[in-house]
């Protein structure tokens with residue numbers, strides 16, 4: 122069985138403590154994919170030292186030259202897309218179509234952000250004093266720690282690593298312990314494409330060990346985190362103690378509103394994709410369908426029929442439409458919430474059980490599950506379950522629907538199906554979310570628009586778009602006074618107007 126290594130200072134190295142963890146296939150746990158380093162503080166110290174050393178030079182490399190490497194990385198990913206997608210399906214269970222999309226997102230992000238190498242725009246502006254000019258520029262920050270979730274094992278790291286690098290920071294990447302192989306492939310491509318040693322380091326390991334040590338280390342400056350709201354809070358607390366820049370992308374409980382004037386076929390199709398794509402394990406998954414009473418019955422019937430018909434299985438099989446749940450703990454969590462939903466009085470329309478026929482018994486498969494007549498205050502309608510479990514909630518007016526949609530602690534994605542432009546515009550204005558879709562499900566963000574959420578989903582930052590550059594750079598204001606005398610802002614300005622007469 123292959124023992125993979127960390128990548129520190131341009132070398133592939135064993136973990137200092139000699140300990141490893143297993144990476145297994147969630148669709149068939151008999152398959153051990155590899156053994157990966159269980160890194161300790163000692164490994165983290167080495168990675169931080171390497172990243173700090175590399176930062177001294179990398180920050181001075183002209184951004185267009187940094188970007189040339191990123192272009193090469195994106196191009197190489199195009200060539201490796203199929204190989205990486207297959208390995209990603211093996212380790213995280215998503216169906217092949219989706220893992221190809223995951224790699225594609227990293228490719229898109231690579232090309233998009235590499236373009237920033239020749240922009241990284243600041244702006245020039247006026248000065249209130251004569252013979253003085255003013256402008257502002259982006260400057261790098263230092264060493265960025267990138268800690269990511271398993272569900273988008275290449276896309277999400279790419280949202281952070283490409284912009285961090287183009288801005289002139291160096292990076293230590295601690296991927297999810299569920300998807301270390303994808304991270305290994307990703308980092309190898311950077312090495313192959315000529316990224317200098319120490320600029321990107323890979324430290325595998327467990328969150329509370331390697332992850333926490335990286336957050337606490339005084340030699341790291343940015344903590345760029347994607348994961349659960351609970352862990353995000355811990356990262357934020359550690360970051361605050363160290364005066365670090367902290368960017369958090371966390372959980373969601375995303376609503377889709379279906380109005381009485383919606384194209385119902387389109388809505389059903391979108392809701393199936395939104396709810397059961399990635400087995401419901403997306404931060405943007407549609408876990409609450411808020412349906413107008415006038416179309417509640419036909420919508421529910423059609424939706425449940427489609428949910429029951431989904432083909433669940435190994436994601437490598439092209440016939441499969443939904444893969445497994447990521448691990449045993451997550452499966453238990455889904456089972457717990459389904460029991461809770463029944464106790465709370467929601468109506469179980471389909472699913473609600475583990476799938477174990479044939480080879481499915483070797484994986485963590487769960488039937489697509491729909492609860493109807495859910496009250497918005499029920500726990501199943503409030504908590505992020507992160508599995509193939511959907512709550513269908515009836516409503517009477519758009520105001521009511523929006524109140525239900527906004528009545529959770531999260532605020533990532535949202536959607537409305539309607540043919541009425543007024544409903545759409547009111548939803549855009551009122552929905553408390555970082556993303557709103559009209560006549561499309563809650564999933565499907567494109568990389569050149571800002572991505573992130575409000576309330577307990579985020580802390581004010583956005584990934585994607587050029588907005589991501591604000592996470593990985595500081596603004597510096599520059600004033601150039603060529604008057605040859607002391608000029609005092611705010612004090613000398615009145616006199617200057619008179620002198621101008």
Ligand code: NAD
Nearest residue numbers: 269270271296297328329332333348349352370371372404
């Ligand atoms: P998680 O919070 O368990 O783990 C995320 C990462 O944090 C992993 O790499 C883990 O090793 C690390 N970690 C765990 N404990 C840590 C600690 N004490 N200190 C430092 N690092 C630690 O989340 P997960 O199960 O991997 O992913 C699912 C969650 O991620 C869901 O809540 C989902 O909504 C969220 N997510 C959000 C987005 C987004 O962009 N908003 C995208 C994908 C996933």
